[in-house]
Every structure is written in structure tokens, then in C-alpha cells.
Amino acid sequence: MDTRWTLDFIQQLIANQVEESLTLEYKAANALVRDSKSRDEITKDVSAMANSAGGVIIYGLQENRNGDLRLPERIDVIDQTALSKEWLEQVISNVRPRIQELKIYSLQVHPGRGIYVVEIPQSTTAHQAADKRYYKRYNFQSVAMEDHEVRDVMGRQQHPKIVLEFKVNKFRRSDRRKLPDGSLIERVDYKLIVTAVNEGTIYATYVNCFMDVPLIWYPHPMQEVVSRYQKTKVKDGVEYLEWSQNNTIRDVIRSTLGVGVLAGEDELGPARYDPILPGLTHSWEIELNENFETEVPLDSKINWVAYADNARPIRGVINREDIEICSA
Secondary structure (H helix, E strand, O other), rough: OOOOOOOHHHHHHOOOOOEEOOOOOEHHHHHHHHHHHHHHHHHHHHHHHHHHOOEEEEEEEEEEEOEEEEEEEEOOOEOOOOOOOOHHHHHHOOOOOOOOOEEEEEEEEHHHHHHHOOOOOOOOOOOOOOOOOOOEEOOEEEEEEOOHHHHHHHHHHHHEEEEEEEEEEEEEEEEEEOOOOOOOOEEEEEEEEEEEEOOOOOOOOEEEEEEEEEEOOOOHHHHHHHHOOOOOOOEEEEEEEEEEEEEEEEEEEEEEOOOOHHHHOOOOOOOOOOOOOOOOEEEEEEOOOOOOOHHOOOOEEEEEEEEEOOOOOOOEEHHHHHHHHEEE
């Protein structure tokens, strides 16, 4: 069972007044009834979530509508002896085609009474509700899809899906200089490793990634050069420099043996795209501020967008505190 889904977690949603969103929906106990209307509504809401961005529906959580806000108010327990998890699974199985990797969690509040949490993945095709219609999530509701939207969702499996993952490698090395006590001066270097992961079902031929990286993330000498000679963008008082990369590589066509400045300088061929197969990756490195852990605030963030072939761009945000720092 997903460790998030506990009664304590549900209570935190209520205490923190976590609003409904495109990927989160609350349903009171009366949303589950043994009749055709309830069945149709369940399949409508579940298929809409799968056709959109995926997400979670919590059955047994009463919402409080405060203007345009939809906030969790209290736990509204379901009679799980009359409306079992197996019954709910059977109802959802009326969605066509079936949604792969959908999960239902049962939380017991009292003996025989509790909550159902339904985790719905974003699907690679369009799903039809029990009423033979296609729905999507829009403004906290499940609404009918236009023909072009259905076609677009069905085309998801025809495109690669590139997402970016981040980690920081930390290198410790000693300078040649010594302190009066004879110990070596230790220096720490940091590198940001950006990895493009193909989560789609077909390979990506052309990949281009763009990131807005806070200027403070870069080494001090580079910060000075950039501030003086390059154009940056400022948002919410933070100065950013755009960094971009693609999946091109250059092959070594001749290794140059020499001395001095020629030593180790290989002759490279023209740049070519290196396709990223489904499930595989392509990585890049960025040199970081030598005082990365002390000078860069935890809430400092990178905004990124990834393009792959003719797929829709995928956008994301990563905070400094959410990036793992690994000793290399």
C-alpha cells in the first residue's frame, strides 16, 4: 500500500485545507450508490482523470464549497460492508478500455466503515465512460471532450515523453596549498546532473531542453561574467540565466597524440542526434557554485521545459531542497 494513504494523511488534507485541483478530487459518501446513475458518474470521473493528467479521487471526504474554492471539510465514512472495494473495482472496470495500473486503497475509520482512495495514472489513450462518452477534467469538473481532444489523447502513445530529472554530484579534492598545521586545503566542487528520461513508448529523435537557472547557482567567476556581458531575466526578484541543451553528440574520428596544448585534443566529427529510446536517458552537466550548499537558498528553483520531436512540450519546476546531493 502507498504509505501516503493513511487516515493521518487524510486529516492533514483537511487541516491544511488542500484545495481540489486538476489531479485531486473529493467525493462524499453519497457518491457511491448501487444504481446506474452512480455507476455512470464514477466511470465519468475516473475516465476524465485518466484522459487528463491522472490523479487521485478520494471517496468518503466531504468538501466545503467556499466560493470558487473546493476544500475538504470532514471525513464522511462509507459503509464498506455494503459497498466493498471489489464492488468499486467492478464499477470502474466499465471504463473502456480498462485503465492499466489503476489502484484502489481502502482506509478503515471504524469497523466496516471507511474511505476509498483511487489512484488513476495518466493514460496513453482515450477512455470511454459507461455512457459511451469521453470526458476530461476542467475547472474541477468532468466535462465532455471535443473530437479533436479525443484524437489528441489517443495520440499520446504515438509521441515520446521526455521529462527531466536532477541530482547534484559533490566532489571533494585537496589543493596543493597547506595550512600552518600541515593539513591540505580541502575544496568542494559541485556539478548539476540533468537527465532527460524518455517515459514514452517510442524513441525520441530530436530533444531540446531549456532551463531557467538562478544565477546564484553558477560559480562566482561565471556570475560576474554573465552579469557584465550576458542578458539575464528577473522574476520575483531572482536573476535567471537560460541554459539549453539537446541530444547531439560528436564522434571521435581521430585521436591526436601530441605534447603541450595539443595533448589530448581529439578530432571530432560533425554533431549528430543520438535518439533516446523508451526507458533510456541522456545526461548533461552544469558546473555549480563552489558554495552551493551554503549560498543557494532551499526554495531556489529551476523552471524547465523539454521538447521532443512533434510531442507537446513538457514543463516542470524543481526546488533546490528537492534535489539529492550525492558524494562522488
